[in-house]
Amino acid sequence: ESLETFRFYLSGFSDFIQGSYDIMFAEFYAIYQGFSLAKDMEIEKLVCYSDSLMYCINLITGPNVKYHVHAMLIQDIKELLSNNKCFSLPHP
Template identity: 55%
Template sequence: MVVKVTMYQLQLIFCLPIRAGFGGLVRNSAGFYLSGFSGFVLTSTDILFAELTAIHRGLLLAVELGIEELVCYSDSLLSISLITGHASNLHVYAVLIQDIKDLLSSRSFTIHHCLREGNQCTDYMAKIGANSNHFSCYSSDRSPPFD
């Protein structure tokens, strides 16, 4: 059985000048919550790195969940352009971009642009990530914390 899942992702929220948070949700084709994730980027304040890290973590979560078909949405047009287009091998994030491309091409995964305003749930997950000290996954039986 093939499960078609839509992953809405990646709103970045900056909590402190040196801290970037990210988060995402995995939903089925009917829009029901399956899983979510949140985390922060410790080693960089570069928004592009945070966006690419969030996409990468979301795709890895989908693989762990055994999802075979996935539509990934990101609000980072630059990230999507680097992933779907030709990024230089000399790009500072070339390895991460290639890892994402490999994940997309090895499965029935696609990536598309969406507007930030269209998904407040991922915004909430990103805020959780910006205020945490670790990466967290939330399955359907373990919901994210409430404010």
């Protein structure tokens, strides 16, 4: 089936990150919130596309990072992905 078959709005979110000017944190946080929302809604299959390949996607899909400023959030996203095998974050 084509992608057009499945394009419809289920839910959304927005947030304000007070005191933060870190764009990488905002990107990681949005990815985390999106996967968390999908998990809570019991979405069975999800593909998340992001234009943040160089920074976010590579850090999420690559080896564990211990000393990155956002290591905990990256690990939380990795856990959401590993616990939900039908969620994916492909490289564009």
